[in-house]
Each structure stands twice: as structure tokens, then as C-alpha cells.
Amino acid sequence: MNVLIADDEPLARERLARLVAELPGYQVSPDMAVNGEQVLELVGQLQPDIVLLDIRMPGLDGLQVAARLCQLPQAPAVIFCTAHDDHALEAFDVCAVGYLLKPVRREQLAEALGKAQRLNRVQLASLGRSPADHAESGRRSHISARTRKGVELVPIESVLYFIADQKYVTMRHEQGELLLDEPLKALEDEFADHFVRIHRNALVARNRIERLQRNAHGHFLLHLRGLEEQPLVVSRRHVPGVRKLMEKL
Numbered sequence: 001m002n003v004l005i006a007d008d009e010p011l012a013r014e015r016l017a018r019l020v021a022e023l024p025g026y027q028v029s030p031d032m033a034v035n036g037e038q039v040l041e042l043v044g045q046l047q048p049d050i051v052l053l054d055i056r057m058p059g060l061d062g063l064q065v066a067a068r069l070c071q072l073p074q075a076p077a078v079i080f081c082t083a084h085d086d087h088a089l090e091a092f093d094v095c096a097v098g099y100l101l102k103p104v105r106r107e108q109l110a111e112a113l114g115k116a117q118r119l120n121r122v123q124l125a126s127l128g129r130s131p132a133d134h135a136e137s138g139r140r141s142h143i144s145a146r147t148r149k150g151v152e153l154v155p156i157e158s159v160l161y162f163i164a165d166q167k168y169v170t171m172r173h174e175q176g177e178l179l180l181d182e183p184l185k186a187l188e189d190e191f192a193d194h195f196v197r198i199h200r201n202a203l204v205a206r207n208r209i210e211r212l213q214r215n216a217h218g219h220f221l222l223h224l225r226g227l228e229e230q231p232l233v234v235s236r237r238h239v240p241g242v243r244k245l246m247e248k249l
Contacts, residue, residue: 001025001026001027001049001050001113001116001117002026002027002029002046002047002048002049002050003020003026003027003028003029003048003049003050003051003052003113004029004031004032004033004039004042004043004046004048004050004051004052004076005017005020005028005029005032005033005051005052006032006033006034006036006038006039006042006051006052006053006054006057006062006065007032007033007034007052007053007054007057007081008034008035008054008056008057008058009054012054012081012102013032013034015103015104016052016081016104016109017032019104019106019109020052020109020113022106023106023109023110023113025117026050026113029042029046029048031045031046034057034058035057035058035059035060036057036058036059036060036061036062036064036065037059037060039051039053039060039065039069040060040065040068040069043069043072043076047074047076048076049076049077049116049117050076050077050078050079050113050116050117051069051076051077051078051079052079052081053065053066053078053079053080053081054080054081054082055080055082055084056082056083056084062080062082066078066080066096077097077116078096078097078098079096079097079098079099079100079109079112079113079116080096080098080099080100081100081102081104082099082100082101082102083101083102085101085146085151096142096153097112097115097116097153097155098112098113098115098116098152098153099144099151099152099153100112101151111175115175140156140190141155141156142154142155142156143156143159143171143178143180145171145178145179145180147178152178154171154173154175154178156191156194158173158174158175159171159172159173159195159205160172160173160174160204160205160208160224160226160227161195161202161203161204161205161208161224161227161232162180162184162187162195162202162203163201163202163203163232164183164184164201164202165201167181168180168181169181169182169183169184169187172227174226184201184203187203188203191203194206194207196209196241196242196245197238197241198222198232198233198234198235198238198242199232199233199234199235199238200235202232202233204222204224204232205224206245206249207249208224208225208226208227209222209223209224209225209242209245209246209249210223210224210225210228211223212234212239212242212243212246213231219233220233220234220235220236220239220242221233221234222234222242
């Protein structure tokens with residue numbers, strides 16, 4: 001995987017290059033960008049797979065650059081590396097697959113690069129949509145969550161389910177779980193075309209549904225692709241709707 005580094009601080013560029021070089025399977029471009037215009041120029045020349053992008057740069061900032069990269073037929077995956085944690089929401093619609101806070105740690109960088117490398121075609125197609133496309137659809141392309149690592153961005157296509165528990169919502173995705181401070185109803189309204197309610201406290205991804213079974217106790221259990229060993233309980237109230245959806249699927 002070819003990696004382009006873009007940062008106006010020489011020490012930051014050198015540190016990122018050193019960290020990437022220590023990880024197997026990645027090659028850092030010898031040409032690095034110090035401003036937004038250079039990023040666009042080098043992406044056109046080098047066609048990198050991943051761009052490690054600072055936000056505060058001279059000229060075009062990182063968000064503006066990423067928005068333009070989104071419009072490319074084959075957009076590179078963008079991982080923001082920044083000292084500022086107040087732009088995570090804006091990163092949703094500009095191809096971002098990671099949002100790392102400086103000083104970037106080796107483990108966090110490895111995880112973000114691995115996520116970029118595992119992107120499937122559906123996710124890449126979503127990343128290639130322009131911000132205007134996302135605005136027109138009325139929903140985000142990613143979900144953000146604050147963790148001890150900083151701010152994590154998860155593509156909506158990799159989410160398996162949301163489960164509400166009192167104040168917080170647990171989001172299960174392909175690489176683990178995150179806690180969200182968002183109401184389940186708001187998530188249901190925003191992503192109605194992607195998720196279906198199976199319980200008063202649970203939403204599941206429609207395209208992950210595999211089978212519905214009734215156990216010896218009379219409870220209905222829903223098995224999800226990628227989570228076969230942990231079926232979710234479907235309330236009796238929602239069983240007819242789930243069955244109807246499965247017939248369409």
C-alpha cells in the first residue's frame with residue numbers, strides 16, 4: 001500500500017514516515033506535501049492508496065483537499081492526523097477512514113492503516129461520493145465516536161447493529177464495539193434504508209440478516225452475517241416486520 005504524507009511541519013512528516021516505515025506492507029512516498037495544492041498535485045502523479053493528511057495547512061486545508069479527493073474516480077483512503085479534535089464531524093463526508101490526534105501513536109496508526117487496507121468495494125464507492133451527494137441523501141457516510149485513542153470514524157457499511165442501554169448506544173462493527181452518545185431513534189430515522197428495528201432497543205443492518213430462528217423457549221433469534229455466534233433477540237412485536245423484510249431480501 002503506497003502512502004502519501006501531507007503536513008506543513010517537517011518534524012511531523014518525518015515522524016509519520018518513520019512510523020509507517022516500521023509497519024510491514026506499506027511504502028511511504030519519498031515526495032511529501034506541505035500544503036493543500038501539493039497534495040492534489042502529488043495524488044494525481046503518484047496515485048497513492050492512502051493519504052495521511054493534516055487539517056491545518058497553508059492554502060487549502062485538509063478538509064477542502066479531502067473533499068476534492070472524494071470526487072476522484074478512484075479516491076485514496078484519507079486518514080487525518082491532526083492536533084485538533086473539533087473537526088471529526090466534518091470528516092464524515094470527505095473520504096476519511098481515520099481521525100488520529102497528534103502525537104500519533106504507532107498502534108493507532110497501524111489500526112487506521114489496516115482499516116484503510118480492508119475497505120471493500122462498497123465502502124470505497126461510498127468514500128468516492130462527493131459531500132454534496134451525502135448532503136442530498138440526508139445521512140452521514142460514517143459514524144464517529146470519542147475513545148481513549150481520540151476520535152474514531154466507522155463507515156456505516158461496516159456496522160452490524162446498534163443496541164441502546166440507558167444513556168448510551170453500543171455500536172457493533174466489523175472491528176469491534178464503540179459507545180455512542182446518540183439516541184437510537186435518531187439513528188433509526190437517519191439510516192432507515194440501512195437498518196431495521198428488531199426490538200425496542202435494537203437496530204440491525206438489513207444486509208447482514210442471515211436467518212431467523214425460534215428456540216426451545218419460544219424466543220425469536222436473528223443471526224447476522226459476521227456475527228453468527230451471537231444471535232440477537234427479536235421481540236414478538238417486530239417478528240412480522242422482520243419476516244416481511246426477509247421475504248423481500
